[in-house]
Each structure stands twice: as structure tokens, then as C-alpha cells.
Amino acid sequence: MSAVDIIGDRQITRPSGLAEEVYRRIRADIMSLKLPPDTRVSVDSLARELGVSQTPIREALSMLEANGLVSKKHFTGYATAPRMDRAQLDELFEFRLLVEPHAARKAAEAMIEADIGSLGAVSGESASSHDGFADMDTEFHKLIAQGAGNNLIADSLARLHIHVHIFRSCFRSEIAEEAVHEHDAVIAAIRARDGAAAESAMRRHIERSYGRLRDFIND
Amino acid sequence: MSAVDIIGDRQITRPSGLAEEVYRRIRADIMSLKLPPDTRVSVDSLARELGVSQTPIREALSMLEANGLVSKKHFTGYATAPRMDRAQLDELFEFRLLVEPHAARKAAEAMIEADIGSLGAVSGESASSHDGFADMDTEFHKLIAQGAGNNLIADSLARLHIHVHIFRSCFRSEIAEEAVHEHDAVIAAIRARDGAAAESAMRRHIERSYGRLRDFIND
DNA sequence: GGTCCGCCAATCCTATAGGATATTTGATCC
């Protein structure tokens, strides 16, 4: 009998290592703004708080650094990345505008029916709270990127979307009713297998989203 | 006086930490095929070989894992990523085809003169050896991505280009005379500040490059 | 009053030791 066992809901608790678990935890704390941008992160404190040794903390922070969520200064320690400035927001949306409409088109052409079903499941409902909308938005874009059948694109967008999430959370942006409608437009086009319509609907969504977020920053 | 000192060519040797140095070292070994794809990588061995403790090795490997160059299996150890298969190659070039022509267009419109100068410096010369061409190709695409003024794009492409480099090295691909000509066509278009021409020249270059690499794989 | 210098605390960085696990090897049995 292995040390890991079957738990109630028939799910193996595969221990991918403490490092990965710590990674998820810290990333969650960053995304929930429990660790605000530009905040010092002490290895020692985290080790005590989470009740593990320093080594897995260090590994997790190294991975977070490689993903651009924290930065390390030699002999000074780690700190969460500063909030995006105007230039970075521009760069990020230029990138999204380049990739996501293409992904939407491919998804409309190649997505399997089952995944289109799950896509409908993240439409509108549970968009009552701010966090609810954020999670829904994340899931929406992730499903489409995966539906396009390109893991590289999906991973790149997921990595970037984290920063969008943080930026949006910083300003407690009101839940955009428009965004839900824009999502629905994309979903409808994908359901209709209309690649061109999906591409332009996604482009419109991202452009509007860009406009909504850009208002918060003027430096 | 700080511990780090000024060296001959007026450059500070800023010690970014052992972890980063180890990171570069391992990445170089992977790119030079000294660590071939799908090869076990022992933390202990590396520690002894490089004469450092296990901790910086572990941090470096964590960063490499986040960048997709090695993978970790719990209680089994690290291993270099397996060589790209056909599907991954397709995904990678779909991505490049999406991003790089756009970058070339922007570079033609916005690149400053000085950088165009350095661009000409990587044209043709030192393309005699295989490694020489590989480095030149890397530098060529990096300069254009940076010239487009979008760090996100530049970083994403740099990360992907490493895998192209490894794949090409695996097959000891002959130095493609064509590639140099295609590069020159892009450079000429950028020099002429012709965005449309730069975009299509880059698209053509990547498509041809894709065709050249695709021949090596048929599974 | 402003500036510079030395001290102190906090933190990171490194090294080593011990526990746990997967893979491999060898012998035994069918």
C-alpha cells in the first residue's frame, strides 16, 4: 500500500511535490491580492506560515519568477511584480489582439461539441460577484484557447491572463454587463461554426475590454 | 569598496546569484545537445560537477521547468524535455506565423536606425558553421521582435526559439543558404521602412523554414 | 541642519544530514 491513498470522491491525491502545492498557494494569494503588487515576500515567513521547509518555497518562487509574477533581487529577496503600467497594458493587449481572435476562429472551426457545451456553462451565470465574473472570464478564454487545439497558445494566454486578472482586481472594476454580452456573441458564433464571426466578435470583445481597463490608468 | 569590482572592459560583474548562473549553464548544455532531449538530469551529479550546493541547482531546474525545458516527475527526478513531435512543431509554427510577421511590420515602422544597423551585422557573415548560423538566426529574430517594441512578444518568441534551436540541432540540419537570403529580404524591407513588405517577407521566411524542418519528422 | 560613517538586524545563500520513494538488479519459482 502506497502512502497516498484513495479518498472519498474517487480522486487520487497525487503528491506532485510540495513545491507545486506551494506554487499554487502563492499564485492564488497574488491573484486574490492577499499579496498586493510590489510587496516584499520573505522566504522565511512563508516557510513558517505554511509549515514547510525553505526549499520548496524557494522552488515555488523560482517558478513564479520565471512566469513573471515575482522578481528577485540578489541578497534582497523576492517581491511581487509591480502593477502593470500603461506601456505594459498596451503590450499585453496588442498581444491578445493578435492571438485571441485567431484562436476564436480556429475554435469555431475545430472545437468539439462537448467543449462547446462547457463553454455555454460559463456564460452569464455566477457573474454576480466580482470574483465570480473574474473566474468565469478566465475560464471562458481558457476554453476557447484550448478549443483552438494549440497548447502553446493556450499556455501563453493563460500566463498573460493572470496579469489581466490582477490588474482588474486592483481597481475593483465594476462587473461589466457588456462583457457578458460580448462573451455570448463569441459563443453564439462558435455554436454556429462561423469562424469569421467568432474572430471579429472576439476582436471586438478584447478591444472593448481594453478600453474599459485603459480608463483606470493615465500615467 | 564593494566585493564586486570593475573589470577591464568597464563592465560590472553583477552577481545575480548562483541560481541564475547555473540556469544559464544548464540551458546552454541543453541547447548544445550536451544534454540531449529526454535525458535524466541528476541534481546530485550537477551539484558535484559544478561545485555548488543542491539548492541553486534545484532553483535553476525549477526555472527551466517553468520554461518547458525540463520536466519533473515526483520522486523520480528531472529530465530534459523530449524532442518535439510533429504536433508540437505544427503548434509552434502556427504561433510564430501568427506573431512574427506582425512583429516584422511593426519593426519596419518603428525600429530606430541604430538597431537596424545591428540588424545588418547579423546578415550572412559568420554563417559558415552550424552553430554560427544558429546564433545568427537567434539574434536576427530577437532583434526584430525587440524592434517591434513589445517585450511580451520578444520574450515569448525567445522562449519558443530555444525549442526550434534544439530541434534543428538534433538533425544537424545543413546550413540553409536560402535562409540567409530570406533574412536579407526582411532586412531590406525594414531598411526601406516598408511594413507590408517586411510582413510578407517574414511570413515567407517562416513558412519556408517550417517546410525545411518538417521534412525531418514523419511520425 | 545636513551629511557621512559605523553598527545592528533581517534576510538570503550555502552546506550537510536524515527520511522516503521509485527504479533496478538479482535470485527464486513455475
Next chain:
DNA sequence: GGATCAAATATCCTATAGGATTGGCGGACC
């Protein structure tokens, strides 16, 4: 001869202790 099982090895994972460095604080000096 092939398959199965068990022990041994190599490796990773964790924890703790000690050395090195940076940044901040207070006092002295101009």
C-alpha cells in the same frame, strides 16, 4: 527460459545550522 518477488541502490525531498550580504538606524562631525 520467462515471470515474479524482494532486497539494494540511487535519487529526490525535507529539515536544520552556519556564513555572507544588504538595507536601515543612530550618532558623530562639518
